[in-house]
Each structure stands twice: as C-alpha cells, then as structure tokens.
Amino acid sequence: MSMRKIFVAAAPALLLALASPVAAQQSPNLGKPISPEDLASWDISIGPDGAGLPPGSGTVKQGEAVYMAKCQACHGEKGAGTPNDRLVGGQGSLPGDKPPVKTVGSYWPYATTLFDYIRRAMPFNESKSLTNDEVYGVVAYLLNLNGVIPEGETMNAQSLPKVAMPNRDGFITFTRGK
Amino acid sequence: MKGTSRSEIEHVASNGLLHRRMFLAGGAAAMGAGAMVDQAGAAPLVVEPWMKIPGAPFNGYGQPSKYEEKVARTWASAPGTSGTGSSRTPHHLLNGMITPSGLHYERSHSGIPDISPDTHRLVIHGLVKRPLVFTLDDLGRYPMQSRIAFVECAGNSGALFAKEPAAANVQAIHGLLSCSEWTGVMLSVLLQEAGVEPAAKWVLAEGADAAGMSRSFPIEKALDDAMICLYQNGERVRPANGYPVRLLLPGFEGNMNVKWLRRIKLTEGPTMTKDETSKYTILLPSGKALQFVFPLEAKSIITHPSPGLTVRGPGLYEISGLAWSGYGKVTKVEVSADGGKSWGQAALQEPVLSKAATRFRMAWQWDGGPTVLQSRATDETGYVQPTRSQLIALRGDRGIYHNNMIQSWAVAGNGEVKNVYA
Numbered sequence: 001m002s003m004r005k006i007f008v009a010a011a012p013a014l015l016l017a018l019a020s021p022v023a024a025q026q027s028p029n030l031g032k033p034i035s036p037e038d039l040a041s042w043d044i045s046i047g048p049d050g051a052g053l054p055p056g057s058g059t060v061k062q063g064e065a066v067y068m069a070k071c072q073a074c075h076g077e078k079g080a081g082t083p084n085d086r087l088v089g090g091q092g093s094l095p096g097d098k099p100p101v102k103t104v105g106s107y108w109p110y111a112t113t114l115f116d117y118i119r120r121a122m123p124f125n126e127s128k129s130l131t132n133d134e135v136y137g138v139v140a141y142l143l144n145l146n147g148v149i150p151e152g153e154t155m156n157a158q159s160l161p162k163v164a165m166p167n168r169d170g171f172i173t174f175t176r177g178k
Numbered sequence: 179m180k181g182t183s184r185s186e187i188e189h190v191a192s193n194g195l196l197h198r199r200m201f202l203a204g205g206a207a208a209m210g211a212g213a214m215v216d217q218a219g220a221a222p223l224v225v226e227p228w229m230k231i232p233g234a235p236f237n238g239y240g241q242p243s244k245y246e247e248k249v250a251r252t253w254a255s256a257p258g259t260s261g262t263g264s265s266r267t268p269h270h271l272l273n274g275m276i277t278p279s280g281l282h283y284e285r286s287h288s289g290i291p292d293i294s295p296d297t298h299r300l301v302i303h304g305l306v307k308r309p310l311v312f313t314l315d316d317l318g319r320y321p322m323q324s325r326i327a328f329v330e331c332a333g334n335s336g337a338l339f340a341k342e343p344a345a346a347n348v349q350a351i352h353g354l355l356s357c358s359e360w361t362g363v364m365l366s367v368l369l370q371e372a373g374v375e376p377a378a379k380w381v382l383a384e385g386a387d388a389a390g391m392s393r394s395f396p397i398e399k400a401l402d403d404a405m406i407c408l409y410q411n412g413e414r415v416r417p418a419n420g421y422p423v424r425l426l427l428p429g430f431e432g433n434m435n436v437k438w439l440r441r442i443k444l445t446e447g448p449t450m451t452k453d454e455t456s457k458y459t460i461l462l463p464s465g466k467a468l469q470f471v472f473p474l475e476a477k478s479i480i481t482h483p484s485p486g487l488t489v490r491g492p493g494l495y496e497i498s499g500l501a502w503s504g505y506g507k508v509t510k511v512e513v514s515a516d517g518g519k520s521w522g523q524a525a526l527q528e529p530v531l532s533k534a535a536t537r538f539r540m541a542w543q544w545d546g547g548p549t550v551l552q553s554r555a556t557d558e559t560g561y562v563q564p565t566r567s568q569l570i571a572l573r574g575d576r577g578i579y580h581n582n583m584i585q586s587w588a589v590a591g592n593g594e595v596k597n598v599y600a
Contacts (some may be wrong), residue, residue: 128388
C-alpha cells in the first residue's frame with residue numbers, strides 16, 4: 001500500500017482489518033493505557049440507569065441548606081428562577097401553543113441527569129466543587145420542590161435511578177421523514 | 179468579449195431574476211456596459227500619500243484593515259455572565275464560503291477556558307478493550323485529513339419562530355452558522371487503536387470547560403466522518419472554537435461538535451445529558467418533544483442584499499447567499515423576487531461540498547419597485563427547504579431548534595431591506 005493510500009484511506013482500511021497485525025503497524029499507536037482508577041476523576045457522566053453514581057447520600061432538608069447557600073442567588077427562592085433558569089413548576093404547560101415552562105419537574109426525563117449536571121457544571125462560578133453528599137441533597141431538594149419525591153426521602157445511588165420523573169415518556173426519538 | 183444585447187437577456191423568474199449564465203459567462207459585465215454608465219463621468223484621479231511613501235513594517239500576525247472594524251461578531255451573554263451565551267457571524271459583511279476564524283460564531287456554556295496544550299489530555303474509554311490517553315503531541319503525529327464543513331447552532335434562526343418578524347439583520351437571525359476548513363485525526367483511527375467492544379452503540383463526548391459540555395451520539399457517526407480537529411483554516415483551532423482540540427461531527431447540530439474535547443466514552447446507550455434532554459430537544463404542539471435530532475436540514479439565506487445593505491436604486495445587482503445541508507451536498511438553490519410566486523435557479527459557486535456552506539449567486543435587474551426576496555435550497559437527498567408556514571404546520575412555533583424555514587427579505591421602493599414574513 002502506498003503512503004498516499006495509507007493516509008487518505010486510513011480509517012476504512014483500518015476498520016476492515018481490525019485483527020490484522022499489519023493494520024496495527026499502520027496506526028501510530030501513541031495512546032498510553034490508563035486504569036479506571038486513574039481516569040476516575042474525569043469519568044463523571046451518569047447513565048440514565050444510574051451507572052456511575054458515586055457513594056454518598058443527601059436528604060431534602062440537607063439539600064435545602066446547600067441550595068440556599070450556593071444556588072438561590074441565581075435560581076431564586078425555591079427554584080422559582082431569575083436571574084437564571086427556573087427549576088420548579090410548569091407541569092402541564094407543554095402541550096398547546098402557549099409558551100411552555102420547561103423545568104426539572106415539567107420537562108427533565110431522568111433524575112440521574114440532575115446529579116450529572118449539578119456535579120459537573122454547578123455552582124456556575126465554582127463547578128465540580130460540591131461533595132457527592134451535597135449534590136445528592138440538592139437533587140433531593142429540587143425533586144421535592146417539584147412534588148416528585150416526598151420530603152422524607154433520601155437520594156443515593158440506589159434511590160435516584162428509581163425516581164419516576166413526570167415527563168419520562170415525553171420524548172420521541174427523531175426519525176427523518178416521520 | 180462578445181456583446182449581449184438587451185433582447186438576449188434571459189429572465190428566469192419575475193421581477194428581474196436573470197439566468198445564472200449571466201454571471202458564469204460574464205454576461206452581466208456586457209449588459210452593464212450599455213445600460214449603466216453614468217454620463218457625468220468620474221472625478222480626476224488623485225495620487226494619494228500611500229502611493230509615495232513606504233508603508234507599514236511587517237508584523238507577526240496580520241490583522242484586518244483598520245477600515246474594516248465594523249466587520250465583527252455581536253453577542254449576548256446569560257444573566258450574570260460575560261462569556262456564556264453566543265456570538266454571531268456578520269454574514270452581510272462577508273463573501274465566499276469560508277468564515278474567517280476570528281468571526282466564526284461561538285456558543286459557550288461557561289466561557290472560553292484557558293487550556294494549556296502541554297497538560298491537555300484526550301481520554302478514550304468505556305466499552306473499549308484498551309482505555310487510552312493521548313497528549314496533543316501524540317495527536318499531532320497521526321495522519322490527518324482536512325475537510326471544509328459548516329457548523330451551525332441548533333438554535334440558529336430561532337428568531338423566525340417569533341409571532342411577529344423582528345427588526346433584525348442576517349447576523350442577528352442567522353449568525354450562528356459558520357464554515358471552516360478543519361484538519362485533524364479521524365476519530366475512527368483512535369477508536370480502532372482502543373478496540374471497540376461489540377456492545378458499544380453510543381459515544382459520549384465531553385469538554386474540558388467548566389460546564390463540562392457533554393453530548394451522546396451514535397457509534398456509526400464516530401466510525402464514519404467524526405474528526406478530532408487540531409486545525410481550523412490552517413492554524414490551530416481558536417480558543418473560542420475549542421483550542422486545543424475539538425470534535426467535528428459534520429452536519430450535526432453545533433453543540434455536539436464538542437469543544438475543548440477531553441473525553442470520549444463508549445457506552446451501550448445515550449447518557450441522557452442535560453443538553454440532550456432538557457435543552458436541544460424540539461417541543462411539539464402535542465407536548466411531546468423530538469429527541470436526538472442530529473443533522474441540520476437543508477437551508478439557505480440571502481446575505482446580499484439583506485437588512486442594512488440598502489439597494490441603491492434600480493439596476494443590475496448580484497443576489498448572493500449561503501446554502502448548506504447536514505445531509506450532504508446542496509444540489510440546487512432557487513431565488514424568488516416576488517415573495518415565492520416564481521423561482522429562478524441560482525448559480526452555485528464551486529466547490530460544492532458535502533456538509534459545507536455553498537455560495538450561490540443570482541443576477542437581478544431591480545426595477546425599483548417594492549418586492550420580497552427569498553431563497554430555497556434543495557439537497558442531494560431531494561429535501562427542499564420549507565416555507566415558514568410549512569415548518570410551523572409540521573412542528574409548531576415553540577420548538578426553538580432546527581429552524582430552517584425560508585427567509586423573506588422585503589426590499590422597499592427606497593431600497594431598504596427588512597425581515598418580513600411572506
């Protein structure tokens with residue numbers, strides 16, 4: 001195979017020859033192996049089945065304290081919004097032609113997404129600073145404000161994936177032409 | 179040049195749209211010669227100072243002329259932030275198919291991170307046989323490919339869903355679309371080295387910004403044309419566009435082309451991140467929302483004339499604009515000068531590339547009367563850009579994203595151009 005062919009056709013050729021030692025030699029193979037432990041600090045995404053949820057837990061009450069200290073300035077009292085996104089209410093506002101109120105309670109299909117997003121991106125000016133317990137607590141508080149879980153509930157790796165979000169069945173996977 | 183008499187000029191639609199041959203064969207110049215010369219004549223020529231003294235010295239990195247300062251992005255930030263939101267490309271002040279890197283639109287979810295190329299890492303893990311970490315030096319040693327591709331924010335043109343037409347120009351309405359030459363390593367090459375497990379059906383891409391922007395996409399895209407980009411228009415990717423490395427998923431909505439890429443994780447199913455559930459989903463009148471709407475459908479915009487570019491009296495003009503499709507090549511752009519009643523086919527400027535912006539041009543003899551200009555793109559799948567009422571009939575007007583409806587520009591008798599619904 002000429003150099004030109006190797007470069008221009010690299011991707012398909014390599015894929016067709018996955019098991020071939022010749023193919024392996026054609027790829028630079030510069031990546032260094034890494035263990036799950038060594039990449040754990042970056043492996044922060046949480047699947048909708050709860051895969052990736054860390055140990056720890058938080059109650060609605062614990063979450064309220066965290067929310068008031070670290071979230072309320074942007075998201076308002078009890079998640080009412082302003083100056084930034086509203087987090088509570090809006091259930092029943094999705095159908096029709098009036099402006100929808102899309103919140104955690106009315107729109108988000110998975111509770112696991114809340115944990116994922118708050119831990120990775122919030123609070124806005126110091127993301128990735130909350131402890132896992134604090135994140136579980138804030139998630140519990142927001143779910144309770146939206147009437148999704150009762151006040152006495154504790155969120156952890158077992159309970160969070162089981163939370164039934166009101167808009168869980170609100171999404172249609174897009175197929176072109178349908 | 180062979181002369182073209184007035185009677186030979188071929189009208190292809192009403193209100194002065196002329197056959198594309200006019201521009202391709204130089205017919206416009208021939209036509210102008212007879213019809214448009216100002217009998218008063220030009221002023222005597224001046225020998226200016228710059229013609230007589232040495233000019234400026236060299237410098238390390240060139241900048242546009244100081245006379246072009248108005249050619250700039252405009253932006254809006256989320257409350258309480260300064261770099262979170264979007265900035266828009268001034269298409270009315272540009273021509274060609276490539277967006278200058280400094281004018282490429284931006285969408286950032288937590289500002290532009292200041293990433294050191296020495297410590298940046300790209301990790302590939304999840305359902306792979308060998309989790310791998312790459313440095314930038316590593317990536318720079320791989321065989322590279324270049325392609326010209328547009329990137330368009332899913333929210334581009336969302337302003338056209340408003341009940342009443344906004345007093346806004348092409349930058350404000352359609353400025354979240356840009357086109358660059360991207361150079362980098364095919365993601366499939368790196369995945370091959372890591373060894374894809376058969377159970378891997380989806381890929382999560384994640385940024386190193388403070389928002390940790392993350393999106394899931396099907397493994398088929400990763401093995402098809404996904405690219406790990408190191409260069410944009412020949413130089414390293416600009417910080418605002420993902421320095422030192424970004425993902426390019428040609429044709430897919432902008433935010434999926436994750437900037438500041440730090441992590442690729444292969445998974446069985448989609449991760450259901452915030453931005454693929456609560457954000458970039460399309461709410462329908464039924465209350466259900468379309469999810470995983472990835473490629474952007476065919477679309478076109480007239481950039482010249484457009485609001486702010488006043489047409490200066492009757493005469494021959496070039497109508498030009500951009501057309502693109504996330505599903506492949508643009509095969510046809512039609513232009514109307516009567517609000518969509520009749521259409522003429524525009525000339526497509528070569529090169530016409532898959533999933534890239536294509537410049538179209540059309541000769542227009544404006545008679546000075548009020549009119550409405552529109553353009554309509556067709557792509558290689560046969561898809562035709564819809565009218566505003568067609569798109570709203572399909573999805574309502576609350577969907578925010580993937581608005582590719584036909585834009586109408588009204589040209590008034592005084593030559594002023596404005597956004598209208600027609």
